Amino acid sequence: MDPIRAVKGTYDILPEKTASWHRIESVVNDVMHRFGYYEIRTPLFEETGLFARSIGEDTDIVGKEMYTFRDLGDRSLTLRPEGTASVVRAFIEHRLDQQGLPQKLWYMGPMFRQERPQKGRQRQFHQFGVEAIGSPSPALDAEVMLLFDTIAGELGLDDRRFLINCLGGAESRTAYRSALVAYLDTVTDNLCEDCRRRKATNPLRVLDCKVPSCRSALDNPDVPEPVHYLTDDDRSAFENLQTYLSALGIRYALNSRLVRGLDYYTGTVFEMQYAGLGSQSAIMGGGRYDRLVGELGGPDLPAVGFACGIERLILAMETAGTAIAESGLDVFLVDAALKPDQALKYLKTIREQGLAADMDYLGRSMKACMKAAARSGAGYVVIIEPADDMVSVKNLSTSEQRTIPFESFLAEAPLMKNNERK
Numbered sequence: 401m402d403p404i405r406a407v408k409g410t411y412d413i414l415p416e417k418t419a420s421w422h423r424i425e426s427v428v429n430d431v432m433h434r435f436g437y438y439e440i441r442t443p444l445f446e447e448t449g450l451f452a453r454s455i456g457e458d459t460d461i462v463g464k465e466m467y468t469f470r471d472l473g474d475r476s477l478t479l480r481p482e483g484t485a486s487v488v489r490a491f492i493e494h495r496l497d498q499q500g501l502p503q504k505l506w507y508m509g510p511m512f513r514q515e516r517p518q519k520g521r522q523r524q525f526h527q528f529g530v531e532a533i534g535s536p537s538p539a540l541d542a543e544v545m546l547l548f549d550t551i552a553g554e555l556g557l558d559d560r561r562f563l564i565n566c567l568g569g570a571e572s573r574t575a576y577r578s579a580l581v582a583y584l585d586t587v588t589d590n591l592c593e594d595c596r597r598r599k600a601t602n603p604l605r606v607l608d609c610k611v612p613s614c615r616s617a618l619d620n621p622d623v624p625e626p627v628h629y630l631t632d633d634d635r636s637a638f639e640n641l642q643t644y645l646s647a648l649g650i651r652y653a654l655n656s657r658l659v660r661g662l663d664y665y666t667g668t669v670f671e672m673q674y675a676g677l678g679s680q681s682a683i684m685g686g687g688r689y690d691r692l693v694g695e696l697g698g699p700d701l702p703a704v705g706f707a708c709g710i711e712r713l714i715l716a717m718e719t720a721g722t723a724i725a726e727s728g729l730d731v732f733l734v735d736a737a738l739k740p741d742q743a744l745k746y747l748k749t750i751r752e753q754g755l756a757a758d759m760d761y762l763g764r765s766m767k768a769c770m771k772a773a774a775r776s777g778a779g780y781v782v783i784i785e786p787a788d789d790m791v792s793v794k795n796l797s798t799s800e801q802r803t804i805p806f807e808s809f810l811a812e813a814p815l816m817k818n819n820e821r822k
């Protein structure tokens with residue numbers, strides 16, 4: 401019988417890779433705490449309508465990438481394709497606005513999109529992200545960008561830079577939309593069928609289209625740029641953000657084509673791309689969404705946030721040479737005395753000292769045990785000798801070996817801890 405394999409676009413994260421995940425989780429936890437963000441955990445599936453209303457019917461995500469199914473109660477449910485909609489739903493449902501503003505929330509977990517799998521693009525992938533709800537200040541935009549910049553810096557991604565753009569609020573967007581539609585009217589014949597429809601329903605999405613004829617129709621300096629249609633207020637907020645980013649030493653570049661693939665954005669949008677990742681180079685993306693909370697039935701509150709793709713972050717760490725390997729064991733115990741009860745007791749005591757320790761459970765020869773010890777990454781092998789309470793301790797890097805009472809070994813044990821875990 402053919403063995404069952406993982407579903408297309410899903411991957412197992414094997415032990416050799418989990419050290420980098422642990423490192424990211426611990427840096428994220430620590431930085432979120434330092435920035436005053438609190439973790440929120442929402443369900444993996446929601447009513448389909450939540451995503452359709454927030455991400456937008458005309459987006460690729462809602463149009464063709466969602467895992468939607470009916471449950472036994474004939475409800476239409478969807479595995480979450482992103483975190484923002486769920487966090488805003490929870491914020492409204494639990495009246496978090498009454499607990500002080502802005503509410504600064506963060507999350508981490510799997511997301512699901514039925515995209516064509518390729519390097520850096522999975523059908524089940526993982527994000528961590530933040531949503532800061534309740535202030536329109538560009539200082540908060542700068543803070544969420546600084547927060548990600550800090551995490552990326554602590555993970556060793558030195559060669560980093562944000563791309564930023566500003567779509568503006570309702571008034572700016574209406575002006576930009578008219579200018580864009582006027583331009584698209586001049587190239588209608590070259591647009592794909594979807595984009596001819598989108599021109600009327602949601603023209604900004606045309607800028608995202610991957611169809612070659614649409615891309616070349618838009619490869620023209622005459623394509624209008626959102627920043628030229630901003631109201632004075634929107635322009636000054638965007639200028640303030642840039643002043644703050646410069647003051648904080650955050651590297652960024654303006655990119656007038658950055659519109660992002662979700663409909664809820666209303667102001668600043670940003671992404672960070674990392675060189676060397678191929679076509680899926682965006683390790684994170686986000687921006688301001690000042691209308692979403694109100695549109696989903698909550699109070700009329702502005703918000704800003706981002707999400708980072710953890711698989712892509714790890715690819716970036718591998719490119720930068722900062723991905724980490726599992727630290728392995730400290731001690732491998734070999735029961736040469738053939739006294740399993742004593743071996744189990746010794747192992748328990750060694751582990752109680754805070755050392756990572758294991759032993760052989762297959763009755764292997766001394767030679768095979770030494771091989772297993774080397775494979776485990778242990779710095780030391782401890783061999784239980786037939787003489788009462790005596791052990792031989794072998795340092796695997798120097799090959800030095802001494803026979804000493806188990807008590808003396810325990811006194812030295814703290815020094816045998818692997819450096820990375822001390």
Ligand code: HAM
Pocket residue numbers: 481482483484513515520521522523525526527529530531661662682683684685686687704705706707708709710711712
């Ligand atoms: P997004 O740009 O759709 O934004 O996703 C954010 C990041 O998730 C991307 O930059 C990428 O690193 C990662 N990502 C997305 N799809 C995949 C995939 N199929 N495979 C691997 N990684 C992927 C959002 O999700 C918004 N909710 C961000 C946000 C939060 N905006 C405001 N608040």
